[in-house]
Amino acid sequence: MDDISYFKKILGERGVVQDEEKLDDANTDWMRKYKGSSKLMLQPRTTEEVSQILKYCNSRCLAVVPQGGNTGLVGGSVPVFDELGWIYLFHIPKFLHFMCIFSIFGCHCRICFWCRFIMPLDLGAKGSCQIGGNVSTNAGGLRLIRYGSLHGSVLGLEAVLANGTVLDMLASLRKDNTGYDLKHLFIGSEGSLGIVTKVSILTPPKLSSVNLAFLACEDYASCQKLLLEAKRKLGEILSAFEFLDVNAMNLVLKHLDGLRDPLSSMHNFYVLIETTGSMESHDKEKLEAFLLQSMDSGLVTDGVLAQDINQTSSFWHIREGVPEALMKAGAVYKYDLSLPPEKMYELVEEMRTRLGSAANVVAYGHLGDGNLHLNISAPQYTDSILSKIEPFVYEWTSKHRGSISAEHGLGLMKADKIHYSKSPESVQLMAEIKKLIDPNRILNPYKVLPSSVLSQS
Amino acid sequence: MKIMVAIKRVIDYAVKIRVKPDKSGVETSNVKMSMNPFCEIALEEALRIKESGGASEVVAVSMGPAQCVDTLRTGLAMGADRAIHVDYPGSLYPLSIAKILKALVEAEKPSLLLLGKQAIDDDCNQTGQMVAGLLKWPQGTFASKVVLDEEKQVATVDREVDGGLETVCLELPAVITTDLRLNQPRYATLPNIMKAKSKVIKKVTPQDLNVEIRSDLEVVQVTEPPKRKAGVIVSSIDELIDKLKNEAHVI
Numbered sequence: 001m002d003d004i005s006y007f008k009k010i011l012g013e014r015g016v017v018q019d020e021e022k023l024d025d026a027n028t029d030w031m032r033k034y035k036g037s038s039k040l041m042l043q044p045r046t047t048e049e050v051s052q053i054l055k056y057c058n059s060r061c062l063a064v065v066p067q068g069g070n071t072g073l074v075g076g077s078v079p080v081f082d083e084l085g086w087i088y089l090f091h092i093p094k095f096l097h098f099m100c101i102f103s104i105f106g107c108h109c110r111i112c113f114w115c116r117f118i119m120p121l122d123l124g125a126k127g128s129c130q131i132g133g134n135v136s137t138n139a140g141g142l143r144l145i146r147y148g149s150l151h152g153s154v155l156g157l158e159a160v161l162a163n164g165t166v167l168d169m170l171a172s173l174r175k176d177n178t179g180y181d182l183k184h185l186f187i188g189s190e191g192s193l194g195i196v197t198k199v200s201i202l203t204p205p206k207l208s209s210v211n212l213a214f215l216a217c218e219d220y221a222s223c224q225k226l227l228l229e230a231k232r233k234l235g236e237i238l239s240a241f242e243f244l245d246v247n248a249m250n251l252v253l254k255h256l257d258g259l260r261d262p263l264s265s266m267h268n269f270y271v272l273i274e275t276t277g278s279m280e281s282h283d284k285e286k287l288e289a290f291l292l293q294s295m296d297s298g299l300v301t302d303g304v305l306a307q308d309i310n311q312t313s314s315f316w317h318i319r320e321g322v323p324e325a326l327m328k329a330g331a332v333y334k335y336d337l338s339l340p341p342e343k344m345y346e347l348v349e350e351m352r353t354r355l356g357s358a359a360n361v362v363a364y365g366h367l368g369d370g371n372l373h374l375n376i377s378a379p380q381y382t383d384s385i386l387s388k389i390e391p392f393v394y395e396w397t398s399k400h401r402g403s404i405s406a407e408h409g410l411g412l413m414k415a416d417k418i419h420y421s422k423s424p425e426s427v428q429l430m431a432e433i434k435k436l437i438d439p440n441r442i443l444n445p446y447k448v449l450p451s452s453v454l455s456q457s
Numbered sequence: 458m459k460i461m462v463a464i465k466r467v468i469d470y471a472v473k474i475r476v477k478p479d480k481s482g483v484e485t486s487n488v489k490m491s492m493n494p495f496c497e498i499a500l501e502e503a504l505r506i507k508e509s510g511g512a513s514e515v516v517a518v519s520m521g522p523a524q525c526v527d528t529l530r531t532g533l534a535m536g537a538d539r540a541i542h543v544d545y546p547g548s549l550y551p552l553s554i555a556k557i558l559k560a561l562v563e564a565e566k567p568s569l570l571l572l573g574k575q576a577i578d579d580d581c582n583q584t585g586q587m588v589a590g591l592l593k594w595p596q597g598t599f600a601s602k603v604v605l606d607e608e609k610q611v612a613t614v615d616r617e618v619d620g621g622l623e624t625v626c627l628e629l630p631a632v633i634t635t636d637l638r639l640n641q642p643r644y645a646t647l648p649n650i651m652k653a654k655s656k657v658i659k660k661v662t663p664q665d666l667n668v669e670i671r672s673d674l675e676v677v678q679v680t681e682p683p684k685r686k687a688g689v690i691v692s693s694i695d696e697l698i699d700k701l702k703n704e705a706h707v708i
């Protein structure tokens with residue numbers, strides 16, 4: 001109990017949580033699939049506190065699991081294999097990421113800031129997730145097609161290493177080629193190399209004209225052609241291109257309250273196309289012309305164009321509500337794959353054949369980025385279903401040179417599967433880096449890299 | 458039978474309103490504008506009446522600057538048959554609108570004039586009542602249900618009044634203003650947007666209609682609601698009671 005008194009000395013009573021209910025919440029992931037048994041949650045409030053605590057934990061070889069908004073989908077943010085409750089949860093409160101936000105010309109006052117600029121990242125978990133978590137998972141989201149990945153928009157960050165060293169990499173420069181760009185090690189490393197405490201991020205100006213169309217396509221080939229056409233004809237104003245199939249649509253309509261089908265009949269595929277620009281009349285004319293052409297050519301069979309912000313949000317709600325609807329439908333096996341767009345739906349169809357009536361195979365995702373969210377929904381988790389999905393899904397993806405984790409990360413779920421996407425040499429180098437930066441392996445153990453590679457010396 | 462629906466272009470319901478620094482009004486430049494939600498409900502009702510065989514034509518009308526045409530296009534894409542834009546760049550207040558509407562009604566001779574109960578920007582809640590007065594037509598305001606009997610030429614309207622419903626029966630022609638619960642407006646579908654492209658939007662001016670726009674009122678200033686003060690955390694029930702008694706003066 002010495003540890004606890006030390007923590008209380010640094011963090012005060014409020015920063016050391018032992019309340020069972022709070023711990024229970026924090027020990028359970030968003031999907032309610034992974035459960036930890038940590039008996040202690042620490043809530044540091046400043047970089048200095050993070051540093052002091054990590055230094056102490058490192059000296060005593062106490063493991064910690066960084067947790068932000070706990071919306072991660074691969075079991076990365078909960079402690080596991082910890083029957084004794086020795087892994088401490090490290091909850092990073094929201095206000096610690098009192099980020100510096102830069103629009104390249106310097107820091108702005110926060111209030112007027114959000115009227116004029118936006119975050120380059122937007123995702124369905126936005127109500128709960130945190131910037132630190134987003135950066136640590138290198139989250140992709142709905143606007144990646146327009147603003148690119150966080151490897152491009154994060155200009156700098158501050159991270160605390162396992163031994164307590166604070167790395168100040170908080171540059172706000174667009175260009176800086178001095179040596180190895182270390183910040184990239186922390187973007188997407190899921191808390192296994194350090195704790196992200198501050199972020200400076202490039203924020204695009206907020207543009208006034210946003211349009212959203214919700215469209216129906218009869219086959220996957222049409223969705224794909226529509227994407228090519230949209231890139232060509234909407235080019236500079238295209239800001240999102242998302243899709244869901246009829247199974248996803250049915251789930252959303254069944255499980256989420258207050259949603260209605262914008263179209264009068266069901267279709268095999270749905271596509272959302274968003275444009276963002278600076279002149280309403282220009283954008284609307286362009287988008288309408290594009291949509292009418294796509295109807296004429298038969299790529300799109302029906303559709304609606306949002307006329308106000310309320311309609312825009314209800315169309316988005318359908319797409320963003322799929323993960324929640326899946327949760328309500330029962331057990332769900334989630335796969336987040338990068339695949340060449342032309343191959344993407346073949347996998348879904350093969351999976352349907354394999355599983356037959358045992359499960360509902362649901363597909364949606366960021367089609368514009370070649371990112372498929374393949375979800376298999378079943379009444380319960382069973383070994384027989386799992387054995388029909390894995391390793392098939394990983395092998396298939398690997399065979400088509402895709403990635404087994406497009407944006408969610410590896411976490412616990414896929415730590416052992418990294419070799420499906422990365423060569424042994426690359427994995428080996430990752431392990432070397434991990435051992436160099438966190439030799440006692442106190443940061444997020446069992447996640448990201450296979451234990452087998454780490455234990456080789 | 459013909460139905461005329463008045464629709465207004467307003468700052469989108471979901472936009473956070475900002476008052477101009479000189480307090481002369483609210484910021485509208487670079488702000489998303491949409492159809493007033495109550496007008497959308499009025500239009501939806503007109504379309505439903507038409508679809509159930511109760512009317513042969515729905516005419517959407519809007520008054521204001523050139524961009525009102527966009528709002529009328531939305532109306533046409535929802536299903537209105539044609540539209541009239543009364544082009545006027547200046548400020549328009551309910552009495553002027555009511556006079557213009559009266560002139561339009563006299564020219565178009567609809568049996569029913571549908572309006573939203575109020576516009577969400579100025580919250581006047583007067584236009585429907587005024588135009589009914591000018592036309593000497595009966596009015597059913599705050600409608601949450603409308604049933605039309607074409608044979609008898611009457612409309613039965615459930616009105617949302619404080620604490621309940623009032624059912625009134627109006628002889629046609631009549632004015633009805635719509636409340637929130639009347640219906641759920643439809644979306645603009647691509648086939649309908651396509652059809653709307655060939656529908657006519659007629660442009661007229663108040664002069665064409667022989668309506669003189671006199672500004673009968675002047676907006677002195679617009680201010681934001683007072684900012685709420687931050688809350689305080691009290692340390693005990695006694696302190697709470699003390700504050701309620703001596704600071705808030707509520708007990």
Ligand SMILES: Cc1cc2nc3c(=O)[nH]c(=O)nc-3n(C[C@H](O)[C@H](O)[C@H](O)COP(=O)(O)OP(=O)(O)OC[C@H]3O[C@@H](n4cnc5c(N)ncnc54)[C@H](O)[C@@H]3O)c2cc1C
Binds near residue numbers: 131447
């Ligand atoms: C409804 C829903 C929709 C989603 N949509 C998308 C999407 O479109 N695109 C996408 O990419 N992802 C999506 N996600 C998953 C996504 O990865 C997370 O939502 C988000 O990025 C994680 O942020 P968080 O703060 O919740 O992190 P957590 O879940 O708390 O943690 C995630 C990982 O990051 C680590 N971590 C957290 N904070 C820190 C920190 N400060 N320093 C170091 N490590 C840290 C944790 O240890 C863990 O490994 C979605 C999730 C949900 C529930």
